[in-house]
Amino acid sequence: METVNSNTSQVFCIGLGECGSNLVGSYLARSKKGELPPRIREYLVMNTDRGDLLKARQKYSISSKRTLLYSDAEIGVGGKFSAGFDAVISSEDIILNQLQALGYEGISGFCIFTSFGGGTGCGGTPALIRLLRKRFAEQEKRKIFIYVFGVLPFNNQSSEAVNSVWALSKLLRLQLEEGNMGPDLILLLSNRTMLERVLSMQRGESVDLLSRQTGNDLADLSKEKLKSTTPIILGQDSNEFPTQLEEQFVELINPLALESIAEMLSPGVPEIGKEVLPTTDIGDFALKLDSVVVPAMFNDLTVFPEVGGMGSQLNTAIEYTVSNCSLTNMGNNPAASSVFSVLSGSRDIARVEFDPFLKKSLTPFLAKGASISPTYCAYDDDATKASLLLLFGLPKIPELHDILEEAKSLIQLHSGDSELKQHWFKRSKGTTREELINAVNDLEKLFGYYITPEQKST
Numbered sequence: 001m002e003t004v005n006s007n008t009s010q011v012f013c014i015g016l017g018e019c020g021s022n023l024v025g026s027y028l029a030r031s032k033k034g035e036l037p038p039r040i041r042e043y044l045v046m047n048t049d050r051g052d053l054l055k056a057r058q059k060y061s062i063s064s065k066r067t068l069l070y071s072d073a074e075i076g077v078g079g080k081f082s083a084g085f086d087a088v089i090s091s092e093d094i095i096l097n098q099l100q101a102l103g104y105e106g107i108s109g110f111c112i113f114t115s116f117g118g119g120t121g122c123g124g125t126p127a128l129i130r131l132l133r134k135r136f137a138e139q140e141k142r143k144i145f146i147y148v149f150g151v152l153p154f155n156n157q158s159s160e161a162v163n164s165v166w167a168l169s170k171l172l173r174l175q176l177e178e179g180n181m182g183p184d185l186i187l188l189l190s191n192r193t194m195l196e197r198v199l200s201m202q203r204g205e206s207v208d209l210l211s212r213q214t215g216n217d218l219a220d221l222s223k224e225k226l227k228s229t230t231p232i233i234l235g236q237d238s239n240e241f242p243t244q245l246e247e248q249f250v251e252l253i254n255p256l257a258l259e260s261i262a263e264m265l266s267p268g269v270p271e272i273g274k275e276v277l278p279t280t281d282i283g284d285f286a287l288k289l290d291s292v293v294v295p296a297m298f299n300d301l302t303v304f305p306e307v308g309g310m311g312s313q314l315n316t317a318i319e320y321t322v323s324n325c326s327l328t329n330m331g332n333n334p335a336a337s338s339v340f341s342v343l344s345g346s347r348d349i350a351r352v353e354f355d356p357f358l359k360k361s362l363t364p365f366l367a368k369g370a371s372i373s374p375t376y377c378a379y380d381d382d383a384t385k386a387s388l389l390l391l392f393g394l395p396k397i398p399e400l401h402d403i404l405e406e407a408k409s410l411i412q413l414h415s416g417d418s419e420l421k422q423h424w425f426k427r428s429k430g431t432t433r434e435e436l437i438n439a440v441n442d443l444e445k446l447f448g449y450y451i452t453p454e455q456k457s458t
């Protein structure tokens with residue numbers, strides 16, 4: 001396997017569809033003085049929906065050369081992922097031309113941001129990855145890394161659940177094609193998990209704002225009470241997720257997702273007074289992790305090396321990170337196949353000597369034989385806040401069980417002898433019932449044996 005040169009890696013970010021555009025827009029608009037964060041060469045925000053693209057452009061002040069409206073639909077594809085797929089295929093030239101105009105030659109890798117529940121991003125991502133892989137293999141004769149940051153839907157969005165199952169299966173199957181036509185990593189960011197995290201962890205101003213807008217005093221509600229008294233908020237008992245709340249929720253959620261994304265890009269960024277051991281850059285994650293990854297980030301880590309007992313302090317921090325900070329719920333027993341940890345902080349905290357402690361504390365969350373890759377980002381500055389990023393490869397994901405059940409129910413609903421009934425598959429998704437059943441089977445085989453309902457955590 002060819003390796004990625006970690007010393008010179010520069011990354012190109014692409015936001016596909018509405019969710020992808022928002023994530024890329026809010027990530028890169030955060031940068032100071034309009035400069036891109038180090039190691040981000042450029043970015044492009046793409047959509048098949050003119051209105052949404054314009055909205056993203058205005059909201060995040062994105063220049064027109066960094067946006068691309070493609071396909072002739074102009075109003076999005078309404079969740080029909082096959083149309084999202086075809087839209088990329090029929091616009092390959094204009095996509096490559098615009099990437100070239102932005103300067104993507106010599107790039108080490110791409111980060112693609114998308115939802116898995118919509119149509120433009122969900123369907124377009126596999127087609128885009130294939131296009132990029134071919135372009136670099138044919139013209140630059142080299143391998144690039146491609147990471148997909150994919151957003152899983154809220155509860156009870158069955159049509160989005162179907163799309164998510166299709167997307168995951170499609171992306172993983174593309175990896176099996178000669179030359180790997182799929183992504184190196186799929187990072188799962190779950191809207192339902194992130195919403196719960198935000199509501200329970202960040203009961204500050206943002207929740208007050210949401211409370212005023214929804215008429216619910218969210219700050220005053222425990223998670224259980226929230227579920228029972230306002231089922232609509234978490235979509236527990238309603239048939240459909242309330243779209244009017246969705247926009248407000250994603251505003252709260254996106255900053256949480258971006259923390260982990262920014263941290264993933266950071267170890268390889270050179271800074272004065274910073275030392276990274278072992279040398280690590282974003283491309284290395286692909287070499288050490290299984291291809292489906294759940295990030296968990298504790299960005300306000302407080303440990304006190306001077307007090308001693310670093311083993312137990314780190315143990316507590318890791319337990320907390322796994323159970324409270326993962327961006328997709330991994331339940332109580334993730335049994336992951338691999339993990340990458342990045343401990344950042346002052347030289348007292350980010351020390352290679354802590355390797356045995358970290359490994360010991362991570363072991364209960366891993367399957368037997370799993371690989372552990374710790375990295376330490378040490379800063380001269382004593383005041384630097386400490387943080388811990390854990391990337392779990394192929395963990396148990398109870399939520400995928402729910403998504404699969406939602407998808408199966410919808411598939412079942414439209415199945416039957418009637419040709420007219422089955423027409424739904426063609427009309428709404430542009431695919432066959434068989435293709436969706438195969439996608440369900442793929443995920444049940446990959447994850448099913450350990451995502452039984454009993455293993456669901458609260």
Ligand SMILES: Nc1nc2c(ncn2[C@@H]2O[C@H](COP(=O)(O)OP(=O)(O)OP(=O)(O)O)[C@@H](O)[C@H]2O)c(=O)[nH]1
Pocket residue numbers: 016017018019020022023048049075076077078079080114115116117118119120121122151152153154160191246250251253254
């Ligand atoms: N976290 C997060 N989720 C979002 C955001 N915008 C949309 N979503 C989620 O994305 C899903 C809908 O997908 P979109 O990204 O809107 O769809 P699209 O790719 O534009 O495709 P079409 O609209 O079908 O053409 C839903 O699950 C939304 O909750 C966002 O900014 N952040």
Ligand SMILES: [Mg+2]
Pocket residue numbers: 017018049052076077118120
């Ligand atoms: Mg859209």
